[in-house]
Amino acid sequence: MKMEEMRLSGPDNTKLEALMQDIYSELVEDACLGLCFEVHRAVKQGYFFLDETDQESMKEFEIVDQPGVDIFGQVFNQWKNKECECPNCRRLIAASRFAPHLEKCLGMGRNSSRIASRRLASNNNMSKSESDQEDNDDVNDNDWSYGAEKKAKKRKSDKNQNSPRRSKSLKHKNGELGSSIASESYKYNYNTGISYESLGPDEVRSLLTTQCGVISEHTKKMCTRPALPDAELESSSFDIPDGPSLMSRLQWEDSSDISPADSASSKASANHSDSRRPKKKKRPALGLSSAGGSGGLAEGGGGMGGSQSNLSLMTKKKKPKISAAFISSIYDDMN
Amino acid sequence: MSKDYQLRAAINQKLIEMGERERLKELLRAKLVECGWKDQLKAHCKDVIREKGLDHVTVEDLVTDVTPKGRALVPDSVKKELLQRIRAFLVQHAAL
Numbered sequence: 001m002k003m004e005e006m007r008l009s010g011p012d013n014t015k016l017e018a019l020m021q022d023i024y025s026e027l028v029e030d031a032c033l034g035l036c037f038e039v040h041r042a043v044k045q046g047y048f049f050l051d052e053t054d055q056e057s058m059k060e061f062e063i064v065d066q067p068g069v070d071i072f073g074q075v076f077n078q079w080k081n082k083e084c085e086c087p088n089c090r091r092l093i094a095a096s097r098f099a100p101h102l103e104k105c106l107g108m109g110r111n112s113s114r115i116a117s118r119r120l121a122s123n124n125n126m127s128k129s130e131s132d133q134e135d136n137d138d139v140n141d142n143d144w145s146y147g148a149e150k151k152a153k154k155r156k157s158d159k160n161q162n163s164p165r166r167s168k169s170l171k172h173k174n175g176e177l178g179s180s181i182a183s184e185s186y187k188y189n190y191n192t193g194i195s196y197e198s199l200g201p202d203e204v205r206s207l208l209t210t211q212c213g214v215i216s217e218h219t220k221k222m223c224t225r226p227a228l229p230d231a232e233l234e235s236s237s238f239d240i241p242d243g244p245s246l247m248s249r250l251q252w253e254d255s256s257d258i259s260p261a262d263s264a265s266s267k268a269s270a271n272h273s274d275s276r277r278p279k280k281k282k283r284p285a286l287g288l289s290s291a292g293g294s295g296g297l298a299e300g301g302g303g304m305g306g307s308q309s310n311l312s313l314m315t316k317k318k319k320p321k322i323s324a325a326f327i328s329s330i331y332d333d334m335n
Numbered sequence: 336m337s338k339d340y341q342l343r344a345a346i347n348q349k350l351i352e353m354g355e356r357e358r359l360k361e362l363l364r365a366k367l368v369e370c371g372w373k374d375q376l377k378a379h380c381k382d383v384i385r386e387k388g389l390d391h392v393t394v395e396d397l398v399t400d401v402t403p404k405g406r407a408l409v410p411d412s413v414k415k416e417l418l419q420r421i422r423a424f425l426v427q428h429a430a431l
Contacts, residue, residue, distance in 0.1 A: 016422070019343065020418055020421045020422055020425065022343070023346075023347075023350070023421050024414070024417055024421060025406070027356075027359055027360055027363050027417065028363070028405070028406055028409060029402065029406075030360060031360070031364055031367060031405070032376075032401060032402045032405035032406070033398065033402070034364070035377070035380075035401065035405070036380075036398050036401055036402075037394065039377065039380045039384075039397060040392065040393075040394050040397055043384060043389060043392055048381075049381075049389075
């Protein structure tokens, strides 16, 4: 083989070329044949002319090759310069600006509320600062600082008003209060508000068996947390002591303002919380105080001290939670 | 010239054995489709078929009509590239 191959070198370049050409033409012929077989098969199978429909639709969808137009014959910027009439404000807006304009105009976009509130704030500022300037014409030196302070304060208050935080906290509170009993709680909340003196003993009992009933010192509102069914049994065993006698026994440090009704209600509420205790969260601080109370208990003194601290804790917070470990200890001792 | 013939046969054999022939074939096909040669020829086929009648077309008809045209229609660039590759192969494997 090598001997024969060597003969191709040098003057046999033509042979090489010839060989090349031969191989090339063979390859091309192969390609043509392949195409013929393909076409023939398509003809015999009947799918050769499938891409041709009638002449009309062929002309309709013919490829367009003009400048300024795409292959379908459509123009690119056709609607760019058109103007649309806004249905809200009836103005003529350019097509590309139409969607953002609608957003602001209808007040529905993401930023539209923010912009509106900001505008309101600045308007208020303007009106207020204008009126102030009229009054404080003499105080020219302080105009800038005063106005700035006003602005800053205004902004802060505006922020609080418009932010969702405010409404959230309100909802949260109301939700908690409302979850107890439907409308009754609110009725009692607003009517009884102040004292139990207006209600008779039966009413008070019925009220306190269903609700917590503790009156917060700060807001003078009654706690409407629902009482558990066990509470009824417990409360029946205890009589609600009369106001004055209780007052004489108890010594209040922090709650000098407290009315007799308050102490009664607090005592009564203590009864209910007794049964409620195992199901609520732990209160380590109160637990300590109750332990202290029970430790130093004779009959009244230590227990009262414990309850005193308990009440002080209650009045400081808006939602009084009572863990009545010491109460149970008191009554146990009493019994 | 039997040696010539033998030589050719040997080279062809080598082409096939090494898979180079297949590769060249695929390369040519791809290039022809790319440059539109296939569509051109297909359109020509349509004419032939319409001429001869759809039902009576035979392979031979097509081949005799299409092949010379096909050979002529191959673009020069494709031809050059292919020749180059063939020469490279021959030089490498036929010790030239």
